[in-house]
Amino acid sequence: MAKGSIPTVFIDGEAGTTGLQIRERLELLPHVAVRSIAPERRKDPGARREMMASVDLVVLCLPDEAAKESAALAASLGAEAPKVLDASTAFRVNPDWAYGLPELSPEQPAKIAASMRVSNPGCYPTGAILLLRPLIQAGLLPADYPVTVNAVSGYSGGGNAMIAAYESRTAPEFELYGLGLEHKHVAEMHYYTGLTRRPIFVPSVGDFRQGMIDSIPLHLDLLTGGPAPADLESVLTARYAGSAYVRVVKAEAKLEPEAMNNTNQLELRVHGNAARGQAVLTARYDNLGKGASGAAVQNLGLMLGIAVETRLPAAAE
Known part of the structure; x- marks a missing residue:
């Protein structure tokens, strides 16, 4: 499908956190060429349209409204339109x-x-969907179960303003947010998990740059057949057997959020107390890796039909 000898990619919004990390990962791929517009012309629609017509794939790392405009600009090229990978909601x-x-x-x-x-x-929905969807499809978790997803992320997920606040030491060490229960990631969680009841989502941010944990508490007696924690783990293990990036691992008494940083790996766990009839599902990953840039490069590889390296260069780790 390539327009030249090797696939070409344009990152529209390459100066943001996600765009920068996508570019760093793509620099590991000698069989992909990343093209850029001169900084003074990045907001020029004509320059962007001309660039889009010359590449095989455009990655949009933009706010939602700007992403819609950029996607429309790409579509206006008709037969010359590139593939588009959008990182917004x-x-x-x-x-x-x-x-x-x-x-x-x-x-x-x-x-x-x-x-x-x-x-x-989205970063938060990735772990929640991978935990819940197989259990719903297996019939263990009723689709109308009142799910609550609690999650904590490093501050890099909040964009440049949040990064600046934390790195200047003017932000709190930890805070809950989205308590109006209208977080933009809820629609995605609801749609792709297969839940019929809208989940409650409680995100939080801590004083660490990157890393993420989603956690979902469950009452086992409310699940179909009253399964044991091991039954939930068995379903997840079977579903992701052979996956390159998602693996089910044994539960631990404690979890810290930074262990997967600078990778595209995601770990799923079932923490359970069979005697109490309770379990907590967790997903641990890098909010900038499998939660954003690493996932984008994984998708880019599929879209262009090439092998990819989803890690950051060693110097960035």
């Missing part, structure tokens, strides 16, 4: 866009590869 539940979570189903990688338009998943 603008198209994640849009049926005309493929959802860029390859582990969503066995068929999803092929769907991503064949699509002209792919929406990269």
Whole structure:
């Protein structure tokens, strides 16, 4: 599909956190060429349209409204339009866009590869979807279960303003947010998990740059058949057997959020107390890795039909 000898990529919004990390990862790939617009012309629609017409794939690392405008600009090219991978929330539940979570189903990688338009998943929903969807599909977790997703992220997930506040030591060490229960990631969690009841989502941010844990408490007697924690773990293990990036590992008494940093790896655990009839599902990953830039490069590889390296260069670790 390449327009030249090797695939070409343009990152629209390359100066942001996600765009910078995508570029760093792409620098490990000698068989991909990243093209850029001169800084003084990055907001020039004509320059952007000309660039889009010359490349195989455009990655959008922009706010939602700007992403919509950029996607429309790419579509206006008709037969010359490149593939588009969007990192915003603008198209994640849009049926005309493929959802860029390859582990969503066995068929999803092929769907991503064949699509002209792919929406990269949100950081928080990635872990929640991978935990809940297999349990719902297996019939263990009722689709109307009153799910609560608690999550903590490093401050890099909040964009430049939050990064500046934490690194200047003017931000609190920890805070809950989104307590109006209208966080933009809820729609995505609801749609792709298969839940019929809207989940409650309680995000938080801590004084560490990157890393993430999603946690979901469950009462086992409210699940179908009253399964043991081991039954939940067995379903997840079978679902992700052979996955390159998602693995089910044994529960631990404590978890810290930074262990997966600078990788595209994601760990799932079932922490349970069978005697008490309770369990907590957890997903641990890098909010800038499998939660953003690493996932984008994984999708980019599928869309361009190439092998990719999703880690950052060693110097960045």
